[in-house]
Amino acid sequence: MIDGRSKYFVFVPFCLLAQAYQAQGLVKYEWKSSIKPFVNLLIDNDINIVQMPCAESSYSNLVREPMGLKKYDTEEFNRHCEILADKVAREIKQIVDSNYKIIAILGIEQSPSCCVNYIYTNHGNEKRKGIFMQKLSDKIKDYNIPIIGINRKYINKSLKELELLIKEINR
Numbered sequence: 001m002i003d004g005r006s007k008y009f010v011f012v013p014f015c016l017l018a019q020a021y022q023a024q025g026l027v028k029y030e031w032k033s034s035i036k037p038f039v040n041l042l043i044d045n046d047i048n049i050v051q052m053p054c055a056e057s058s059y060s061n062l063v064r065e066p067m068g069l070k071k072y073d074t075e076e077f078n079r080h081c082e083i084l085a086d087k088v089a090r091e092i093k094q095i096v097d098s099n100y101k102i103i104a105i106l107g108i109e110q111s112p113s114c115c116v117n118y119i120y121t122n123h124g125n126e127k128r129k130g131i132f133m134q135k136l137s138d139k140i141k142d143y144n145i146p147i148i149g150i151n152r153k154y155i156n157k158s159l160k161e162l163e164l165l166i167k168e169i170n171r
């Protein structure tokens with residue numbers, strides 16, 4: 001049977017496609033909805049985009065004030081993230097088991113839930129993953145999928161990393 005589908009995937013944070021899910025006051029850059037350079041790159045290369053759930057809006061409200069890591073790091077929010085991470089890890093397993101390829105997972109730096117490398121705390125930047133991202137990366141560590149953190153203020157580094165991974169598959 002002829003079937004033209006792409007077998008390549010990138011998992012993205014919910015707000016990469018819909019920045020209105022960010023806490024109030026955080027959408028400061030030139031993209032008002034999707035973070036276009038990433039979305040355009042994925043669409044131009046025919047990569048399936050899988051939107052991961054937004055841990056914070058699904059826990060509290062769509063319209064909410066930004067809260068630091070300390071406020072989110074509760075037993076209840078950890079349990080919430082555990083359930084979401086389980087669901088995403090199952091989707092990832094299904095894709096890998098189907099012999100499709102996940103090129104990368106993207107996160108948002110500074111987010112208490114979705115950061116990959118660093119988060120801002122009362123004592124400055126702390127090197128760690130966000131609560132959701134840590135749980136997800138623990139569950140899928142055997143798959144060795146690159147996880148890239150987007151600094152929305154300076155996107156070039158993470159955009160380049162993703163471009164390089166895409167170049168590999170297009171070789």
Ligand code: SF4
Pocket residue numbers: 013014015016021022023053054055056057108111113114
């Ligand atoms: S929790 Fe994650 S998906 Fe939701 S707004 Fe924050 S960074 Fe985006």
